[in-house]
Amino acid sequence: MNGMIFPHWAEPRKLLESIIDEQIPAIMTYLSRGKWHVAKIQMVSLGASKLKVQVIHDERPHPVNIQLNQPVGISLKYRYGKVVFDTTVAGLEPSGGNGGQIVLIVPDRVEIIQRRAYFRVSIPKSLKVNVTLWHRQQNEDSQRRPPDKYWQCRLVDMSAGGLQVVLDNSSEPDFHKGQFVTMRFTPLPYEQPLMFNAQIRNVLPTADGYKTCLGMQIVGLEASPEGREVLQRLCTIVEQYYQINQSSAKQHDVSKSTS
Numbered sequence: 001m002n003g004m005i006f007p008h009w010a011e012p013r014k015l016l017e018s019i020i021d022e023q024i025p026a027i028m029t030y031l032s033r034g035k036w037h038v039a040k041i042q043m044v045s046l047g048a049s050k051l052k053v054q055v056i057h058d059e060r061p062h063p064v065n066i067q068l069n070q071p072v073g074i075s076l077k078y079r080y081g082k083v084v085f086d087t088t089v090a091g092l093e094p095s096g097g098n099g100g101q102i103v104l105i106v107p108d109r110v111e112i113i114q115r116r117a118y119f120r121v122s123i124p125k126s127l128k129v130n131v132t133l134w135h136r137q138q139n140e141d142s143q144r145r146p147p148d149k150y151w152q153c154r155l156v157d158m159s160a161g162g163l164q165v166v167l168d169n170s171s172e173p174d175f176h177k178g179q180f181v182t183m184r185f186t187p188l189p190y191e192q193p194l195m196f197n198a199q200i201r202n203v204l205p206t207a208d209g210y211k212t213c214l215g216m217q218i219v220g221l222e223a224s225p226e227g228r229e230v231l232q233r234l235c236t237i238v239e240q241y242y243q244i245n246q247s248s249a250k251q252h253d254v255s256k257s258t259s
Helices: 012-021 225-258
Strands: 008-010 025-032 035-046 050-055 071-078 081-093 101-105 110-114 130-135 151-158 162-168 180-185 194-205 211-219
Touching (some): 012 081, 012 110, 081 225, 151 225, 180 211, 194 225
Antiparallel strands (some): 025 035, 025 071, 035 050, 071 081, 081 110, 194 211
């Protein structure tokens, strides 16, 4: 991880055509009734202004609560990085027994983030990054303070796509796999705090049994320009943490060689 990680823009049509030809699956995130939803999709065809996608059901089919003119975010891993963009639902079409196809407006441009931003980095030992965590509330105002019931935990590691936190079991944690939460933390001293939503992927006890580790996937950032600004900042923070860790390791090696 040398040099800063900055997203860059690409002309979408050739990229989308390649994704369709190579049958690369993608993730679609969207809000429905105040809650985030995540669906796995396959891009099936590209027209002059419309992009058709098919929802992939890993197990039994389940309804996709999506509406016309609804904004959605798309993300997928592709070769040298991760492709993200936001778009709008333009139509819903039946498609046999597979649950139908969703017609999206072709984006004007897509954003490509270097893959190394999605490698997990440990939080530098010189930092103690506290995280405020709470259940996502319906119609939640992203600028307001956390609700009365929230949990304080510590950030262990992170990437631009996910993170791991540890919380004390004495706080009676009330979390489970698949749950959506909101979190807020200040990555470095004197910086503005970050706030975004995530989905819990695993809940595991620590080795001593006194604490709980939550592994989470960040969701929804690709669905809006404001969210992608947060995503870009996360990319920068990942690189900063990596550089701090590298500097600490070099200093440790120097001190060992001179002792």
